[in-house]
Amino acid sequence: MTSTEATIPTEPAPGEATLRRPELRPLWDTLHSRLSSGRPVTRVRLGPLDDTQREALADLLGLDRLPDARPSVPLTRLEDAVTEVSGRTVREVVTELVGPLGDRAGERRRQKDERAELWTWLAEHETVRAQPVLSDWAATCRAAGVVAGSAEHTRTLLTDALKVLAELPGQAEPLPVFAARVLSGRAHALDDGTPLSALVLRALATVYDTVPPQSAAERRALWTRAGVADDELSATVLVGGLRPVGDGLLARVATACTEAGQATSLTLAHVRYPGEFTLFEAPVPVVHVVENPSILALALRRFGPCCPPLVCTSGWPNSAAIQLLRLLADHGAALRYHGDFDGEGIRIAAYVLDKTSARPWRMTAAEYRAAVARNPRGPQPGRITEAPWDLELAEVMAEHDTAVVEELVAEVLLKDLADVAQQRRPPGWP
Numbered sequence: 001m002t003s004t005e006a007t008i009p010t011e012p013a014p015g016e017a018t019l020r021r022p023e024l025r026p027l028w029d030t031l032h033s034r035l036s037s038g039r040p041v042t043r044v045r046l047g048p049l050d051d052t053q054r055e056a057l058a059d060l061l062g063l064d065r066l067p068d069a070r071p072s073v074p075l076t077r078l079e080d081a082v083t084e085v086s087g088r089t090v091r092e093v094v095t096e097l098v099g100p101l102g103d104r105a106g107e108r109r110r111q112k113d114e115r116a117e118l119w120t121w122l123a124e125h126e127t128v129r130a131q132p133v134l135s136d137w138a139a140t141c142r143a144a145g146v147v148a149g150s151a152e153h154t155r156t157l158l159t160d161a162l163k164v165l166a167e168l169p170g171q172a173e174p175l176p177v178f179a180a181r182v183l184s185g186r187a188h189a190l191d192d193g194t195p196l197s198a199l200v201l202r203a204l205a206t207v208y209d210t211v212p213p214q215s216a217a218e219r220r221a222l223w224t225r226a227g228v229a230d231d232e233l234s235a236t237v238l239v240g241g242l243r244p245v246g247d248g249l250l251a252r253v254a255t256a257c258t259e260a261g262q263a264t265s266l267t268l269a270h271v272r273y274p275g276e277f278t279l280f281e282a283p284v285p286v287v288h289v290v291e292n293p294s295i296l297a298l299a300l301r302r303f304g305p306c307c308p309p310l311v312c313t314s315g316w317p318n319s320a321a322i323q324l325l326r327l328l329a330d331h332g333a334a335l336r337y338h339g340d341f342d343g344e345g346i347r348i349a350a351y352v353l354d355k356t357s358a359r360p361w362r363m364t365a366a367e368y369r370a371a372v373a374r375n376p377r378g379p380q381p382g383r384i385t386e387a388p389w390d391l392e393l394a395e396v397m398a399e400h401d402t403a404v405v406e407e408l409v410a411e412v413l414l415k416d417l418a419d420v421a422q423q424r425r426p427p428g429w430p
Contacts, residue, residue: 015085019093023056031078032098035091038105045072060085114151121155127162130354132386133347134165137206147195160189161199168204169227169319169355172235172268178228192216207351208316209344209383227319232269237321238293238314239264240300241307244331248275261304263296263312268320271327279331287311287328288417289358291339291348292406299417308420309333316348317355325356336361338413341368342403343382350388362412365392371404371412378402 026046034041047070049057054066061073061081075090082090095101119142128134146154160183167182180187190197197219204222205212213219223229240263244251250270257264279285287309290296296312311328313321325335335358339345352358372378381403387393406413 018060018085021056023053024060026053027057028094028097031090031094032101035094036102036104038103041075043072043074045070047071111151115146118151118155122158125162127166130388131207131350132388133207134203137203140202157196157199160196161203164200165203169322171227171272171323172232172319173228175223175229192219207347232272233267235268235318235320236265237324238296238312239266240296240310242309244277245280246275246277248277250274251277259305261300263300266320266324268323271320271323274327279333285309285333286420287333287335288361289313289325289335289337289352290406291315291345294407295410295413298410299414302414303417303421306421308417313352317352322355325358329357335359338362338406340403340405341371341397342405343384346387347385353389360389364390365396368393368396368404371409372400372402375404375408376402378404
């Protein structure tokens with residue numbers, strides 16, 4: 001073959017020229033759209049076609065007259081015509097002339113399955129299951145739909161939000177410092193106005209049962225409540241009966257107050273920088289935790305310097321309370337928590353049990369029934385959410401529709417503490 005012969009363009013086969021006529025372009029475009037639907041196709045409706053397009057279609061189909069301006073052509077007829085002209089199928093020709101065929105129905109099914117899997121994953125996530133109140137937040141996320149039409153992008157965003165929620169309450173860090181620590185160096189991921197910040201704040205509003213923040217001041221206040229951008233002095237926790245051994249500041253302050261039969265208010269700074277201390281009670285020191293300061297006051301009044309170790313969260317625990325409980329657990333303490341039998345009390349208990357190693361203390365459905373029997377005329381409990389440690393509790397509370405605040409079971413709690421207090425009674429104490 002000479003170089004001249006190699007450069008002579010080859011003429012397309014007659015059939016190819018017929019298929020590539022510009023007037024047939026509407027036919028191929030319509031076929032591409034219909035065949036990409038993912039649904040069965042038996043006929044193709046075209047139009048409106050002009051006269052030249054009608055002539056081209058008539059030539060392809062071998063018609064003896066022009067078709068209508070809006071013809072409905074059986075796919076089998078087109079298959080026969082295309083095969084006769086080119087020896088190929090309609091799908092092959094459409095793919096070559098227009099592009100690869102899609103499967104919109106299949107894609108919709110795939111997206112539907114992806115979204116269903118996403119919302120199931122969120123509802124069953126360990127953070128949501130540990131704090132059932134977050135199931136309400138998960139439901140609002142589902143109602144809002146996927147972000148930017150992408151289940152994958154939404155899962156990434158929710159994963160980051162759940163990481164943040166699992167790390168709260170914070171350690172009195174500024175928001176960018178907290179974000180950098182939790183989110184792999186992304187210091188501005190939680191800046192005001194970011195999608196992630198809005199998502200986390202909606203979750204926090206659900207946890208604390210407040211309306212979502214609207215102003216910058218309200219958003220800062222909610223972050224502060226969650227222990228972020230807090231300071232080491234304003235976050236405090238009440239403690240009584242704690243008698244650690246050691247020369248550290250926390251041990252000296254707590255022991256001095258215990259020996260005086262008084263409570264101490266430890267700051268987050270005390271907890272973060274405790275210095276040397278040890279819990280020497282054997283075999284395992286037990287630290288009881290209560291929700292309300294009045295219980296701590298009653299215990300100190302009754303037991304004085306022999307008061308067993310008792311921590312009070314004063315409602316929703318702040319960063320100082322959670323950090324202290326974690327510190328005590330790290331030093332071998334077994335934590336036991338009790339709170340109000342009302343909607344918020346159950347949510348606080350779930351929060352404490354999720355954030356620390358605490359276990360419930362007289363917080364079962366049986367204990368609630370006994371408390372209601374003694375106090376049948378309490379206020380309504382408010383919104384009730386599931387108690388992860390006792391699935392029957394929420395059902396029983398809803399049935400009785402009565403709250404039992406912690407003060408009404410104080411004698412029961414104090415009896416539990418009495419044996420421990422007796423063991424701590426110094427020689428000669430009456």
